[in-house]
Amino acid sequence: MVAIAIDQFRPDYLDRWRTQFTGGLAFLLHEGVFFPHGEQDHAITETAPGHSTMMSGRSPASTGIVTNDLGVTDSTAPVIGSSATGASPRRFIGTTLLDWMLARDPNTKSLSVSRKDRGAILQMGRVKAPVFWYSQGRFSTSRYYADTLPAWVTEWNRRDPIDRLKGTAWTLSHDPTFYPEPDDRAFEGGGVDRVFPHVIPADSARAASQIIDFSVMDSLTLDFAIDGIVALKLGQRDGADFVSISLSTTDEVGHKWGPGSREMHDHVLNVDRWLGQFLDSLGRLVPLQRVVFTLTSDHGVTEFPEAGAGGRLDLAPRVRALNAWARAHGDSGLRAGAEAGLIFGDFAAAATRYHLNVDSLASGVATEIAAIRGVRRVYTPAILAAAQASDLDAMRWRREIPPGFSWLVAVSVEPHWVLAGGHSSTSHGTTNPDDVLVPMLFRVPGTPSARVERTVRTVDIAPTLAAILGIRPTEPVEGVVLPEVVRHAPKR
Ligand SMILES: [Zn+2]
Known part of the structure; x- marks a missing residue:
């Protein structure tokens, strides 16, 4: 069971650029049941609350993850080898799909990887599983989970890909005429670093902190995830294992350049290609006809008010x-x-x-x-x-x-308004459709691909995955099983 979250990933991206995908997004759209009208159906459409709904089947009022700031930060759980603020699921209430899987099979293996702490932690609930995120140039975890890093993590960090990438540039993957979006919009990045190429700082410390703004970051997260799947021997048992991957760079690109930017178009094409390489690597380890995939997002995004519509409200x-x-x-x-x-x-x-x-x-x-x-x-x-x-x-x-x-x-x-002052970035977080709507996609071997136009909710994901696995949530959930996804699933 592989659950992919793409941070700040609007469903219209999948339709706008569908014919240009050749990699992982093409595979999932071709084989999966795609719901373009998924909803993070709560008010504070931010990363931590959004991720808390995905594998719990419950809304933030029930998971206890109300806002980003009141999400996973925990000074009592320092990050190993990092001076960054500690993080843990201390505020998360209740269970997730992984708890339900463990209730049936205590030998269930799992792995969660993200660039962000909250993108890695919240899909796993409170389980002390292998949970890793990027912090100050390395992938690490917090002392909530472990006192030392496993050898495969230390080895990945030792290779130090960020050091090799410093001073290199994010350039377009196609000729500039390929992109209908203008490269230079006056408000992008608050007027700074508006056009390609975008150069990663040559200084090691600055590269380690700023690489999160560059498309290539998601390829590092996927590379790290494959190493973890190999090291932990996931998918090699007679029984289901669980992998969660949250790709965070769409969020940085969207905040800085906006959903209508050339940067977002190019980055999503990169994500498609890197997800394709990830699936190729995964397929060499586990036959893909034995893998269930789900894809969603933690929230959408509203275009820069400076692009013409809406405005900014700063409380x-x-x-x-x-x-x-x-x-x-x-x-x-x-x-x-x-x-x-x-x-x-x-x-x-x-x-x-x-x-x-x-x-x-x-x-x-x-x-x-x-x-x-x-x-x-x-x-x-x-x-x-x-x-x-x-x-x-x-x-x-x-x-x-x-x-x-x-x-x-x-x-x-009002529509097209953002709840943020300043002018250097756009945002999400409102109750409006631009921020609430997310894609939901399920690729279940044996279930024919389909596009389903009705509105569904991210709280439906976990109970639906549970039904595919033939297990039940161990507590009441708000979401429902989506019949379009499970009706052809093999009976267990
Ligand atoms: Zn987010």
Whole structure:
């Protein structure tokens, strides 16, 4: 079972460039059941919440992964051989597909690889499995999982491919006339490094930190994953093993140059080619007619507002005002913050400390925010509790915010707006279709390929994979088994 996540991968990319694919994306589209209308059907369409839905069958309100910042960072679990912030699934609640597989077969082997900690950790739930991500020039793991790196990881790091790549350039894989997208849009990268070629720094330390912005990073992640599959002897047993791979570079490219950029077009063609090489390598280890593949993404992306439509909403000034107001009332412990439209803080504690009326504070702040240009809906806890099921935004916020989480207001913006200030990058994170829509694809040996236009949800992935394996989730899930995928699966 191989689960592939491509970070910030909009489903329209697969249609726009379908005829140009020759590698892994071509194989999966040709053999798989493709749902172009998958939804990360929750409000904060960011990496950590998105990855937490994929293999759990549950929304962030249930997985406990509310935002990126409240995702996997954990100072008590340092990264081995790195000074980067530690990471673990400490905040993740409940189980995933891997737990369900282990419940049936304790000998189930697994591996998770990503450039990002949250892209590697969250698909595996809390299981102390082989989970690796890129940190400061090396692949590593945190002390939640292990105290030392296995020999195959040390050996991959010793080869140091980043050192060989420093000073090289990302150049187009076709003639410039091949690409309908303009190379130079004035707003790309905040006006910096807008056109090809993009040169990786020649300095080793800068190359190690900046290579994550370059297309080639995904080829390193896939190369590392193959080494792990070989070393751990995955797929060599009489029983199913599980591999999760999350490719992160589409996210960097999308933030910096936007979904309409020549960079994104060229990068996705590279991903197709490298995924093809990965499948060739995998096929030499495990016959591909014995491998189930699934492909999805953690969120989409909204085009740069500077490209013409929409605008930017930055809630940071409102949060600063809230904290200043609390300090003026003698309370330095409110710790209000905002991420992707949600203003949160220790409001419940403040209510106890000095009889703060949180309901009236929320109403006042909501009224202020509702008057800002670009704001479409504002919810307070009271408004959200009373919302009707027909209110799509409200339902997405309900599936986002866990019970007991202390928050003040939740904001949904107009189409084409981003919840980010500045001007150097575009973003995702809203309840709008550009950010919510993701591809979902399942390649199951024996199931004919198909394109299914109805709307499905990423919480459906895990229960569907469980059905293919003939196992059941060990706890209630929100997703459903997709009949288009399992009806031809071999009975077990
Ligand atoms: Zn992401």
